[in-house]
Amino acid sequence: xxxxxxxxxxEDFHRTAATARHPSVGVTRRHFLGWGMGxxxxxxxxxxxxxxxxxxxxxxxxxxxxxxxxxxxxxxPGGLDLLDSCLDTSQYGVYAxxxxxxxxxxxxxxxxxxxxxxxxxxxxxxxxxLRALFDAGRIGLLPGIDYSNPDLSHFHSxxxxxxxxxxxxxxxxxxxxxxxxxxxxxxxxQGLSAGSRLSPTLLTSRSPVCSVESTRRxxxxxxxxxxxxxxxAMRAYGDLAAARxxxxxxxxxxxxxxxxxxxxxxxLEPLDDSGPPAPTPGDPTDVASVQAPISGYPPGSPFxxxxxxxxxxxxxxxxxxxxxxxxxxxxxxxxxxxxRLTRALSDxxxxxxxxxxxxxxxxxxxRVLTFVxxxxxxxxxxxxxxxxxxGAGGIGWVMGVRAAPGLRTEYPSLSDLDGHGNLRVTVDFxxxxxxxxxxxxxxxxxxxxxxxxxxxxxxxxx
Amino acid sequence: xxxxxxxxxxRPAGSPRTWTEAHVRRVFWRxxxxxxxxxxxxxxxxxxxxxxxxxxADRPALYRGxxxxxxxxxxxxxxxxxxxxxxxxxxxxxxxxxxxxxxTLFWHDHFATRSxxxxxxxxxxxxxxxxxxxxxxxxxxxxxxxxxxxxxxSLTKSVKAAPNENFARELMELFTLGTGYxxxxxxxxxxxxxxxxxxxxxxxxxxxxxxxxxxDDGVKTIFGATGSWGxxxxxxxxxxxxxxxxxxxxxxxxxxxGTPLNPVVxxxxxGTYVSSGLQLRPLVRAILARPExxxxxxxxxxxxxxxxxxxxxxxxxxxxxEVPDWVPLMASMGxxxxxxxxxxxxxxxxxxxxxxxxxxRFKAASVLTGDGGPASVASSDVRPRxxxxxxxxxxxxxxxxxxITNPTHRALRRLIASYGSSPRSRERAQExxxxxRHLLISGPDNQLC
Numbered sequence: 001x002x003x004x005x006x007x008x009x010x011e012d013f014h015r016t017a018a019t020a021r022h023p024s025v026g027v028t029r030r031h032f033l034g035w036g037m038g039x040x041x042x043x044x045x046x047x048x049x050x051x052x053x054x055x056x057x058x059x060x061x062x063x064x065x066x067x068x069x070x071x072x073x074x075x076x077p078g079g080l081d082l083l084d085s086c087l088d089t090s091q092y093g094v095y096a097x098x099x100x101x102x103x104x105x106x107x108x109x110x111x112x113x114x115x116x117x118x119x120x121x122x123x124x125x126x127x128x129x130l131r132a133l134f135d136a137g138r139i140g141l142l143p144g145i146d147y148s149n150p151d152l153s154h155f156h157s158x159x160x161x162x163x164x165x166x167x168x169x170x171x172x173x174x175x176x177x178x179x180x181x182x183x184x185x186x187x188x189x190q191g192l193s194a195g196s197r198l199s200p201t202l203l204t205s206r207s208p209v210c211s212v213e214s215t216r217r218x219x220x221x222x223x224x225x226x227x228x229x230x231x232x233a234m235r236a237y238g239d240l241a242a243a244r245x246x247x248x249x250x251x252x253x254x255x256x257x258x259x260x261x262x263x264x265x266x267x268l269e270p271l272d273d274s275g276p277p278a279p280t281p282g283d284p285t286d287v288a289s290v291q292a293p294i295s296g297y298p299p300g301s302p303f304x305x306x307x308x309x310x311x312x313x314x315x316x317x318x319x320x321x322x323x324x325x326x327x328x329x330x331x332x333x334x335x336x337x338x339x340r341l342t343r344a345l346s347d348x349x350x351x352x353x354x355x356x357x358x359x360x361x362x363x364x365x366x367r368v369l370t371f372v373x374x375x376x377x378x379x380x381x382x383x384x385x386x387x388x389x390x391g392a393g394g395i396g397w398v399m400g401v402r403a404a405p406g407l408r409t410e411y412p413s414l415s416d417l418d419g420h421g422n423l424r425v426t427v428d429f430x431x432x433x434x435x436x437x438x439x440x441x442x443x444x445x446x447x448x449x450x451x452x453x454x455x456x457x458x459x460x461x462x
Numbered sequence: 463x464x465x466x467x468x469x470x471x472x473r474p475a476g477s478p479r480t481w482t483e484a485h486v487r488r489v490f491w492r493x494x495x496x497x498x499x500x501x502x503x504x505x506x507x508x509x510x511x512x513x514x515x516x517x518x519a520d521r522p523a524l525y526r527g528x529x530x531x532x533x534x535x536x537x538x539x540x541x542x543x544x545x546x547x548x549x550x551x552x553x554x555x556x557x558x559x560x561x562x563x564x565x566t567l568f569w570h571d572h573f574a575t576r577s578x579x580x581x582x583x584x585x586x587x588x589x590x591x592x593x594x595x596x597x598x599x600x601x602x603x604x605x606x607x608x609x610x611x612x613x614x615x616s617l618t619k620s621v622k623a624a625p626n627e628n629f630a631r632e633l634m635e636l637f638t639l640g641t642g643y644x645x646x647x648x649x650x651x652x653x654x655x656x657x658x659x660x661x662x663x664x665x666x667x668x669x670x671x672x673x674x675x676x677x678d679d680g681v682k683t684i685f686g687a688t689g690s691w692g693x694x695x696x697x698x699x700x701x702x703x704x705x706x707x708x709x710x711x712x713x714x715x716x717x718x719x720g721t722p723l724n725p726v727v728x729x730x731x732x733g734t735y736v737s738s739g740l741q742l743r744p745l746v747r748a749i750l751a752r753p754e755x756x757x758x759x760x761x762x763x764x765x766x767x768x769x770x771x772x773x774x775x776x777x778x779x780x781x782x783x784e785v786p787d788w789v790p791l792m793a794s795m796g797x798x799x800x801x802x803x804x805x806x807x808x809x810x811x812x813x814x815x816x817x818x819x820x821x822x823r824f825k826a827a828s829v830l831t832g833d834g835g836p837a838s839v840a841s842s843d844v845r846p847r848x849x850x851x852x853x854x855x856x857x858x859x860x861x862x863x864x865x866i867t868n869p870t871h872r873a874l875r876r877l878i879a880s881y882g883s884s885p886r887s888r889e890r891a892q893e894x895x896x897x898x899r900h901l902l903i904s905g906p907d908n909q910l911c
Contacts, residue, residue: 077804152645153635155806188817197796198816200809211816213794220824222900223832224839225893232880233897237824239873240905248763250720253812254906260817261824330577334616334628384624385616390631420645 061319072370078332081378082395094414125350126296137405142396144412144426152390157375162200176204188260189318194310199324218268296354304351311358335385365401393423431455491911494560496774523559530783544789554773565594571807582610622678625652642705650682654691707732768795778862781836794822827904844891857898
């Protein structure tokens with residue numbers, strides 16, 4: 001694989017530090033971008049499409065391609081430390097030296113065929129957690145993932161990962177661009193964030209996307225208004241939400257999200273997530289086999305609950321192709337890293353392992369691949385707060401029945417750090433994106449990942 | 463169907479009136495939490511200069527009307543779950559100095575701090591309120607020694623033997639400069655900022671103290687200047703850095719105006735800021751006076767922050783915080799006060815409006831129009847055979863006279879018409895009135911200001 005150029009001291013930082021976050025100074029808050037607001041919006045101008053059309057969108061998409069593959073993107077915010085998560089035990093001496101009292105104890109318990117020892121918390125959860133999934137060949141590990149001359153700002157780095165570009169320019173999310181190119185123009189479920197907010201990776205220029213915080217009690221109602229008055233009122237809401245050619249970006253976003261909220265509520269209403277639903281004759285969504293209640297998610301974990309709901313949603317014929325979930329733990333461990341990682345990784349392991357078991361129990365194992373990422377790695381040398389500062393050469397992994405197992409990228413050397421004392425990057429995240437798009441989603445990465453040809457592909461799918 | 467009535471604020475083209483109720487509503491929403499019908503009338507008569515002077519004036523805030531409650535109980539922000547958020551919403555709803563409160567919200571996003579003990583968060587909030595419109599360097603200094611922020615960014619764990627870069631990096635990237643510094647500047651500044659630690663009593667953090675034995679008093683080079691710099695020096699260098707004025711001006715512009723900032727205008731505003739000695743009041747007043755803020759008066763395009771949506775709705779309706787529902791609903795809308803998603807604060811603009819957030823805004827309207835809510839419809843409010851324009855006027859008055867666009871007006875008139883030209887029974891009239899009020903609050907128009 002191509003080896004990025006080493007850091008040339010602070011000039012590189014100047015380049016990326018020039019990408020600040022406000023209008024007129026570089027990367028902005030994306031005031032001028034939303035979703036469903038680009039050229040394709042013409043589709044919805046003048047009047048809203050009838051509601052039935054939206055409902056058809058999800059069902060049609062699902063019906064046309066019931067076996068379509070689904071990519072789930074899981075974000076671990078804050079910058080997860082590679083070394084403590086998955087340590088190359090052949091470098092234990094150097095690791096122990098730089099981490100001092102915060103170092104993990106030495107162990108000979110390594111993943112089969114590698115010298116990698118996973119954090120003890122990664123064995124937490126159902127049937128041995130992520131550690132067991134490694135051993136079962138369902139995880140492909142991506143150590144050293146980052147980009148050349150990494151920017152150590154959370155904000156910049158996250159933005160680069162979200163957009164799939166290393167520029168300050170306004171742009172859509174990398175998964176949103178895939179939807180704009182490959183998905184249907186009228187199904188908000190095709191790109192779905194499990195949680196209250198929409199992941200910036202899903203920002204599209206024209207395709208509808210949605211976020212779903214809860215799969216229960218989805219109907220939208222007005223207190224004290226019953227049918228047929230409610231139907232009239234909801235039609236009026238639909239009228240208010242109809243896109244208009246003259247809308248500015250804020251107004252277009254308000255109307256689009258009102259339309260999608262209504263569609264999501266209408267579609268989810270007949271699906272009861274609290275247990276096996278009562279059969280409804282002629283209801284194509286009533287498939288008993290996909291309703292099996294799944295246990296094993298860590299109790300009280302919001303991340304686990306989001307994944308549980310996502311498992312439920314993916315089993316419905318909603319036509320979802322891309323889904324995102326954010327972990328709510330904070331991996332920005334500037335202090336007390338050992339305790340914090342012990343807690344947080346246990347949640348990650350328990351939740352993701354339960355999700356994988358859930359998917360397989362629902363018969364979705366062959367259809368879903370999960371990609372886990374974080375915005376950067378952490379510096380090998382510990383600080384005095386038993387923590388680590390922002391660094392490079394992070395960690396990611398792919399998980400699934402079809403994931404290519406084992407060590408997929410080169411583990412960075414602790415004896416060959418860059419000029420800032422950070423790990424060298426061994427694989428550009430855009431190589432992983434392009435590989436996922438081609439090998440899993442089965443489409444071209446051209447036009448989705450800029451300069452995609454310049455990145456050597458990594459085999460991620462079997 | 464009768465023709466929609468022309469809205470009162472609309473004036474003939476070429477009207478000499480340059481300061482109308484629509485102008486007042488615009489600036490009151492941007493600089494605060496909306497204008498009541500009475501405020502719009504009053505300040506449109508007094509003129510632009512008087513309005514802006516009043517908005518930015520250095521005066522103490524009074525909190526008018528009955529204090530907020532949660533299910534009949536007094537708010538207890540320190541001890542009751544969620545009451546800290548309700549308590550702040552209550553400030554926004556009742557303050558006599560809305561700009562000060564809006565700037566407090568701005569600084570909460572700017573110096574974004576989370577996961578700290580509630581007493582420290584409330585103390586930080588009070589500091590941000592007190593210094594909201596004063597000199598930026600004073601605010602910055604107060605933030606550097608603010609216990610919640612210093613803990614959050616590991617500043618209190620940064621010592622000579624091992625400086626922690628967290629605070630120094632965010633100081634430059636997020637608080638003062640955005641750009642124009644190097645990794646070396648971050649590292650050297652983190653050395654200069656060493657030596658602060660928490661003062662503790664009974665196991666609780668009570669404040670921040672300076673411990674010279676933990677401070678690195680060696681020579682550092684920051685932005686090219688070499689000396690035995692300390693923390694105060696770093697803060698001074700940051701606010702004197704040429705990138706600071708444009709950085710903060712652009713962010714405030716983004717907050718109040720939201721459209722692209724013309725470089726000529728920016729330079730003028732930066733001039734106002736710098737020549738005043740980095741005072742915020744003149745800079746904010748200059749931004750509020752810009753014509754760009756008043757563009758598209760009848761079709762606003764700025765997405766209301768969730769806190770602004772809720773507080774503004776209550777404020778313009780003359781209602782108070784009375785239910786704890788705002789806590790989970792605001793979380794679903796993407797804004798949990800005192801818990802910004804990261805040190806970079808919240809994402810603004812259309813990103814507030816995921817489909818789930820819009821759903822939560824719809825549910826907020828249900829809370830307001832539901833039984834016991836401030837916009838609920840009593841049977842005595844309506845009469846059978848009310849005319850469509852009476853229905854419309856009643857609904858608009860009940861939800862605080864929001865600005866609505868003509869298409870919204872027409873859609874709601876169609877809803878009224880679907881009940882027949884005049885609903886015959888009181889129950890039907892009541893139901894229609896409920897729907898109208900709900901849609902005025904939950905509809906897309908009302909998410910914008």
